[in-house]
Amino acid sequence: MEKQATREAYGKALLELGREYQDIVVLDADLSKSTKTAEFAGIFPDRFINAGIAEQNLMGMSAGLAAAGKVVFASTFAVFAAGRAFEQIRNSIAYAELNVKVCATHAGITVGEDGGSHQSVEDVALMRSIPGMCVVVPADGASTRQVLRKLYKRSGPAYLRLGRLAVPNIYDDDLQLEIGRGIELKEGKDATIIGCGIMVEKALQASLILAGEGIMVSVVDMHTIKPLDQELVIRKAKETGAILTVEEHSIIGGLGSAVCEVVSEYCPVPVLRLGIEDQFGQSGSPDELLQHYGLSVDKIAQKVRNLLKIL
Amino acid sequence: MKVINDQAVQQVEEKALAMKRHIVTMLCEAGSGHTGGSLSASDIVACLYFWEMNIDPEHPNWEDRDRFVLSKGHAAPVLYAALAERGYFSVDKLMSLRKLGSPLQGHPDKRKLPGVEASTGSLGQGISWAVGMALAGKMDKKDYRVYAMVGDGELEEGMVWEASMAAAHYKLDNLLVFVDHNGLQIDGRITEVMSPEPITDKFRAFGWEVMTVDGHDSRAIMKVLNSARDVKGKPVAIVAETIKGKGCSFMENRVEWHGTAPNREEKEKALAELV
Ligand SMILES: Cc1ncc(C[n+]2csc(CCOP(=O)(O)OP(=O)(O)O)c2C)c(N)n1
Numbered sequence: 001m002e003k004q005a006t007r008e009a010y011g012k013a014l015l016e017l018g019r020e021y022q023d024i025v026v027l028d029a030d031l032s033k034s035t036k037t038a039e040f041a042g043i044f045p046d047r048f049i050n051a052g053i054a055e056q057n058l059m060g061m062s063a064g065l066a067a068a069g070k071v072v073f074a075s076t077f078a079v080f081a082a083g084r085a086f087e088q089i090r091n092s093i094a095y096a097e098l099n100v101k102v103c104a105t106h107a108g109i110t111v112g113e114d115g116g117s118h119q120s121v122e123d124v125a126l127m128r129s130i131p132g133m134c135v136v137v138p139a140d141g142a143s144t145r146q147v148l149r150k151l152y153k154r155s156g157p158a159y160l161r162l163g164r165l166a167v168p169n170i171y172d173d174d175l176q177l178e179i180g181r182g183i184e185l186k187e188g189k190d191a192t193i194i195g196c197g198i199m200v201e202k203a204l205q206a207s208l209i210l211a212g213e214g215i216m217v218s219v220v221d222m223h224t225i226k227p228l229d230q231e232l233v234i235r236k237a238k239e240t241g242a243i244l245t246v247e248e249h250s251i252i253g254g255l256g257s258a259v260c261e262v263v264s265e266y267c268p269v270p271v272l273r274l275g276i277e278d279q280f281g282q283s284g285s286p287d288e289l290l291q292h293y294g295l296s297v298d299k300i301a302q303k304v305r306n307l308l309k310i311l
Numbered sequence: 312m313k314v315i316n317d318q319a320v321q322q323v324e325e326k327a328l329a330m331k332r333h334i335v336t337m338l339c340e341a342g343s344g345h346t347g348g349s350l351s352a353s354d355i356v357a358c359l360y361f362w363e364m365n366i367d368p369e370h371p372n373w374e375d376r377d378r379f380v381l382s383k384g385h386a387a388p389v390l391y392a393a394l395a396e397r398g399y400f401s402v403d404k405l406m407s408l409r410k411l412g413s414p415l416q417g418h419p420d421k422r423k424l425p426g427v428e429a430s431t432g433s434l435g436q437g438i439s440w441a442v443g444m445a446l447a448g449k450m451d452k453k454d455y456r457v458y459a460m461v462g463d464g465e466l467e468e469g470m471v472w473e474a475s476m477a478a479a480h481y482k483l484d485n486l487l488v489f490v491d492h493n494g495l496q497i498d499g500r501i502t503e504v505m506s507p508e509p510i511t512d513k514f515r516a517f518g519w520e521v522m523t524v525d526g527h528d529s530r531a532i533m534k535v536l537n538s539a540r541d542v543k544g545k546p547v548a549i550v551a552e553t554i555k556g557k558g559c560s561f562m563e564n565r566v567e568w569h570g571t572a573p574n575r576e577e578k579e580k581a582l583a584e585l586v
């Protein structure tokens with residue numbers, strides 16, 4: 001399977017959109033080579049602004065540009081976007097419902113060797129808590145491109161969570177993706193795995209192992225964490241009676257929490273959450289860290305077995 | 312006023328060289344990390360750890376110790392090299408840099424490694440941490456001194472100036488901040504990306520005593536540290552002119568070497584120059 005980091009796909013998609021739409025402006029904070037906005041900067045220098053190492057000003061300027069009619073894509077690492085500039089995103093961008101798409105790369109532990117200070121495990125929780133904020137965590141390159149297009153058309157603030165690590169493509173280019181609509185990748189009656197980001201592909205792999213044991217699971221790519229596809233969550237809860245959520249994020253406040261909120265209110269069934277337990281990351285290679293923090297295919301399969309035992 | 316003699320200068324220079332060799336070697340072993348900014352800071356950090364600071368590796372938490380905060384935390388290898396050479400841990404440990412489970416995290420982690428005074432890596436935050444430590448020193452009527460180093464790109468963070476305002480407001484003459492003025496950040500030259508210049512004027516306007524020095528001239532650094540100790544009633548900023556990648560000709564002043572580790576061949580080439 002071919003691999004591509006979602007940040008790579010983001011950089012490419014920006015070029016396409018930049019050619020088509022003149023109102024797109026891209027901002028970065030001295031990380032354009034890593035966030036992949038550098039190519040846009042090279043081709044459209046008049047529509048690129050480097051804020052320097054100043055993430056709060058990056059978000060503040062983005063708000064101003066959007067208020068003046070631009071559609072802004074603002075990039076830096078997830079820790080510095082959702083974390084450092086949280087309150088600027090809240091008060092300058094979201095409170096005013098401005099058209100700023102915060103496109104944060106290097107999310108999660110797959111940042112790798114840079115270590116815990118650079119691995120945001122809480123950004124989805126932060127962004128999800130802001131009223132009106134759309135939060136999207138695409139699983140691969142093709143879906144990232146689609147998402148970017150949709151976010152351009154969809155007015156209002158959004159947070160797009162992107163990764164550093166090259167991950168297998170699971171979709172091809174004719175994918176039809178809607179913001180706020182989960183994608184049912186696989187049908188199975190015994191349980192549902194709801195995943196986002198790089199964990200979707202691992203969930204698919206786990207479903208194959210489980211099928212070998214006679215356990216048939218549904219797999220959903222819940223790329224949009226907010227607004228969450230409640231209908232789909234409720235339907236899968238009813239159809240399969242058990243849910244496992246998988247995400248490269250803290251089990252507090254992310255996809256798992258969002259799913260639990262819906263399930264507990266509308267159709268209580270057992271839910272287990274696989275994610276990073278309440279702890280910080282550390283240095284290591286991305287693959288070692290995924291193993292270490294239990295974000296592996298085997299762990300997903302194991303969690304599904306555990307889930308079926310509680311039933 | 313500490314005495315500066317040839318012997319002291321020579322000792323600092325030898326240590327700085329050893330540290331630069333460690334930096335190149337450990338980064339090669341790690342396969343990733345920040346080479347340029349670790350090398351640009353080496354001569355200054357060597358002066359601090361092998362001449363200036365009152366510290367005791369046997370007692371890393373000694374209350375009266377001087378403190379150093381590496382606010383430009385990505386240059387962690389220079390800090391680790393200094394700590395190892397100073398005897399906080401064995402030099403072999405340097406080879407575990409950035410590996411799973413190692414106390415030598417990609418960016419300094421205070422919880423994991425004795426001698427690391429502040430967990431840094433998010434630019435702009437270390438200088439505030441240093442201001443806090445200096446405030447505590449004043450509160451407790453201790454005479455320890457607090458040293459910090461910020462990058463010149465790091466000066467673009469508003470937080471640096473919030474910290475600077477506070478340091479002058481509270482007359483923190485127990486605080487000394489080095490600016491590693493190597494002229495480069497990640498996306499290019501600081502003057503082209505987002506200029507923080509004129510740096511000396513800015514610190515002066517914020518109420519600091521400002522000094523400048525050649526950041527690779529050990530004797531000059533020692534002299535400026537001597538005069539900084541005499542400043543009363545305000546914090547001191549030392550803007551040090553440095554070269555990113557100092558000591559390795561093929562890295563010097565090259566922006567590509569900000570966040571790149573040398574491969575084996577490049578390491579050998581670098582070590583051949585670092586003699
Ligand atoms: C808040 C924050 N934003 C962005 C980064 C990513 N980053 C790491 S190093 C660096 C450039 C630093 O340049 P400078 O301060 O001049 O350091 P030096 O040249 O001494 O390496 C950037 C943007 C970071 N670590 N922290």
Ligand SMILES: [Mg+2]
Binds near residue numbers: 462493
């Ligand atoms: Mg610099």
